[in-house]
Amino acid sequence: NAGVTQTPKFQVLKTGQSMTLQCAQDMNHNSMYWYRQDPGMGLRLIYYSASEGTTDKGEVPNGYNVSRLNKREFSLRLESAAPSQTSVYFCASTIHSQYEQYFGPGTRLTVT
Amino acid sequence: DAKTTQPNSMESNEEEPVHLPCNHSTISGTDYIHWYRQLPSQGPEYVIHGLTSNVNNRMASLAIAEDRKSSTLILHRATLRDAAVYYCILIDSNYQLIWGAGTKLIIKP
Numbered sequence: 001n002a003g004v005t006q007t008p009k010f011q012v013l014k015t016g017q018s019m020t021l022q023c024a025q026d027m028n029h030n031s032m033y034w035y036r037q038d039p040g041m042g043l044r045l046i047y048y049s050a051s052e053g054t055t056d057k058g059e060v061p062n063g064y065n066v067s068r069l070n071k072r073e074f075s076l077r078l079e080s081a082a083p084s085q086t087s088v089y090f091c092a093s094t095i096h097s098q099y100e101q102y103f104g105p106g107t108r109l110t111v112t
Numbered sequence: 113d114a115k116t117t118q119p120n121s122m123e124s125n126e127e128e129p130v131h132l133p134c135n136h137s138t139i140s141g142t143d144y145i146h147w148y149r150q151l152p153s154q155g156p157e158y159v160i161h162g163l164t165s166n167v168n169n170r171m172a173s174l175a176i177a178e179d180r181k182s183s184t185l186i187l188h189r190a191t192l193r194d195a196a197v198y199y200c201i202l203i204d205s206n207y208q209l210i211w212g213a214g215t216k217l218i219i220k221p
Contacts, residue, residue: 004155035211042199042211043156059210090155098144098203103155 001026004104006091012110013081021076021107023091031094032074033058033101034066036087043090049074050097081111116200121216124190132185132215134200139180144203147174147185149196150214156199159185195219 007022025032030051035043045058049068063085065077074093078085088108092101117135124130136145144163148156160167160174162183167174173186187194199214 040213042213044211045209092155098161100146100158100161101148101156102158106155 003027004091004093004102006089006104006107008107009105010108012112013078014112015082017081018077018079019081020078021089021091021109022073023075023104024073025091025093025102026072027093027095027102028071029093029095029102030071031097032068033092033094034064034074034076035090035092036060036085037090037106038087046076046089078109081109083111085109086111115210116202116212118198118200118212118215120213121218123218123220126192126219126221127189130187130190130194130217132187132198132200132217133182134184135182136200136202137181139202140204142204145174145176145180145183146201146203146209147172148199148201149194150199151196159198161203190217190219192219192221 004025033048034046037043044060046064047058047066049055052071055066067075088106090106091104094101144161146161147159149159150156160169160172162174162176175184197214197216201209201211203209
């Protein structure tokens with residue numbers, strides 16, 4: 001099993017450009033999450049999907065959109081990137097919200 | 113949202129036990145206590161979780177206070193590979209959770 005995979009690993013964008021971060025899991029998990037982590041800080045929840053077909057906002061959703069394409073895939077879209085969105089983005093999944101989360105390796109995004 | 117407080121950093125000697133504290137005085141009755149750790153340049157890794165009773169697994173033990181307002185992660189015999197940032201977080205049934213800055217654990221050889 002690959003676990004949780006994320007693409008791309010690194011990305012540099014100019015202000016105003018758009019992009020989609022991809023996440024997939026092969027563990028048949030119901031719930032998936034997108035987090036961002038700024039230097040020296042803990043993770044902050046952007047959006048989550050409790051189950052296929054549902055998505056909800058987390059702590060810092062502004063500037064982002066998500067799509068739960070199917071049970072395996074959960075994508076995060078930046079419509080108009082801003083320097084404040086420079087961060088490391090992690091995707092995670094879990095069988096149920098109160099059980100352990102499994103994390104991907106992260107995407108390092110720089111917006112200039 | 114319930115929050116946790118942890119020391120910024122702790123030091124320990126290799127092959128000695130480590131006790132990492134976490135305060136969560138606003139915890140509600142249905143919040144689960146989770147611990148994760150993050151090695152440099154990696155995603156977080158699950159360590160252990162519990163609700164009311166103490167828990168043990170191959171990585172660590174979790175001691176939860178009787179009033180649930182605090183908990184302690186216990187690494188029984190720390191190695192250099194245990195050097196990481198350790199996060200204590202609360203997860204409620206509505207999926208909302210708040211990560212603090214965690215405790216940076218430094219292991220001295």
